[in-house]
Amino acid sequence: MQSFYSEEEKAFRAEVRAFVETHLPPELAQQGLHDYHPRREDQSRWVRILAQKGWSVPHWPTAYGGPGWSGVQRFIFEDEMRRAHAPTADRIGTELVAPVLYTFASEEQRQKYLPAIRNGDTFWAQGFSEPGSGSDLSSLRTRAVRDGDHYVVSGQKTWTTEGHHGDMIFMLVRTNSEVKPQAGISALLIDLNSPGITRRPIWTIDEGLTVNEFFFDEVRVPTENLVGEEGAGWSYAKFLLNNERTNSAEVPHTKRDIAQLRAIAQIEPKNGRPLIEDAGFRARLARIEIDTMALETAVLRALTADSHDGGSVASLVKVRGSELRQRVADLADEALGDRGLAICLNPEGEHRMFDDGLTSPVADYGIGIAAKAMFRRATTIYGGANEIQRTLIAKTVLEL
């Protein structure tokens, strides 16, 4: 190991940065400053720009329109996107659903769905968790009963991330209750505009909209929308969830948050000096930066490893990454002082649970910080709760 990044990787980063600087519309970068969920039209607009360059789906195989990058290149790309506050793509579609489709779906399904994801036209949701099936996912009860050339789907899905933007949902359903739980699960692709589907927003601790509940009342789904084989849904889900955990370290996002925190601490005063000069604050910021440095390296090591290790690295970076995301958000909110305790509604006005009609005292650079600190309580729960991840580490790595 000579230098951390090779010359080629450094050149690649410079190329990405130059592209973003010239192609990211300034109003989109401006929207990204507050780090609220991007609007769908903004996401589509940016994905189309990236698609023209061939960069909209960094981790897909070249056969389906991916750029053929290494793991490290994909990381650098994401790092640059976050750095520039670019809107994210539909991550459920591009990062979670698409890999299942190009790995397990039929050629017809691939042709039908993948280009629309790649071009930012179709957005996806995932229908996994149910009210009674969270960490214990395989106990799910939403049923799909065969009726001629259709499945009839009835049940309820919850924690459907960004489901309010979704056109299609990747669903885990029970097609057989006679066999052991895992073996009776199948994966269906369902059009969210089908009759019989209702959505309810789940408002969260930040008064924002991220997750939804979906109710399925005898929804008819063509059998051609089955992914792979009936009864094999559990293995596709495990494949998908492993991808989710690797991504959920979210190092580029944390690095972006640290940069924002530093900027706040240069403005906010403490004892007549910028907060960034306060010894106590500096020590806590340094500790977060050190932990991020270690985590970033752990993620890069995992990305350069040849073999797939069955997700144990994914679990450990998920645990550390999710905790870091909470710490950086909490410290940023603390840096705002009194203003960090104020609720400020999303100034873009999208998806407000409740408009209190009041005027927020928060300066522009602090908008969204408190809401983020609140919502980040979820990072140690979603994508497989950290308790589940620690058990996985104990079993698979430590063999306890």
Added chain:
Amino acid sequence: MDFAYTSEQESLRDSVKRFVEREFDWEERFRIIRSTEGVAAGHWAIFAELGWLGAGLSEAAGGFGGGAIENALIAEELGRGLVTEPFIAHVVATQLLAAIGGDVVADLIAGLVMGEKRIVPALQEPVGRGDWRLIETKAEGHVLNGVKSLVEGGATAEQLIVSAQDGDSTSLYLVDLQTAGVTRTIYRTLDNRRVADVRLDNVSGTLLASGPEADAAINRAVEHGIVALCGEALGVMDTALWTTRDYLKVRKQFGTAIGNFQALQHRMADMLIETEMARSILFHLLGAMADGDDDARAAAISAAKTQASSGGIFVGSQAIQLHGGIGVTEELNISHHYRRLYVIARQFGDVELHLARFAESVDRLV
């Protein structure tokens, strides 16, 4: 040594508990926090009628003969229901006035205890980041200029007690919110309380106290406020703890109640330890409030506030964690417990401030 509450104190606790059960159930609370005022019309009058507004004030000062213990008890029970009334602000206001004394002040206290007057303290400033001792608001010839932040009860108050710098010394002024030059910005904090930032531009106020008398009054009143706040934190922590315990007994995953998993049992045990330490250190503080030693009391205040803040954040955040996804929702109470504990942790100074204040107090003691 006696850690038991008197029968009067127990019946006071019961009366607050009954109020919370009767008037502040969860659905009612939702209606209240979504209303414009954020509090229900008539609740403050009930507080007055049941004697809570004077329960923590000596008879000499115009109260019903109690003190810090009564305030902590009331706040603890209000905390269990996450009641949004500005009770802590009321404690600070009455204790400020009681420490100042005099005929004018006696009338104000009488109005406060009867619930007829709404006067709240405006001590904190954005520049202080929770440190009430940092005052940049200027008083010159009874004319005030400056900004006060996070004024609890500021949305419903008629008058403020404002701290200001008058030359080299501190002074306290009574300011009518209708006075020319007062600009009030009302907003919600994360715990759904309505607070106000108040800007004072050449506002004339009535001098209440100045110099060492003002400093002592502020110190004493904030200490009483912190005691009540620690009581409230305990009520919130205890409720979050046992609500979570109940959930762990009924929530089933992997074919069993999740309370059977050792990792979760240990977490709950840690939550209980933090809560019990908050309870114990509050007892220590209540003892110190009755003693005369200023430094010992200051140390106890900062010790209790530190435990309420850090223990509160731990219990609140782990209550969410153990609930899983449902814990992060708006509709379940547990996210609201966290939000209140999160705000409490920063009120009247965060952990960092109180660790430093504790260390300074102990330096003088040893």
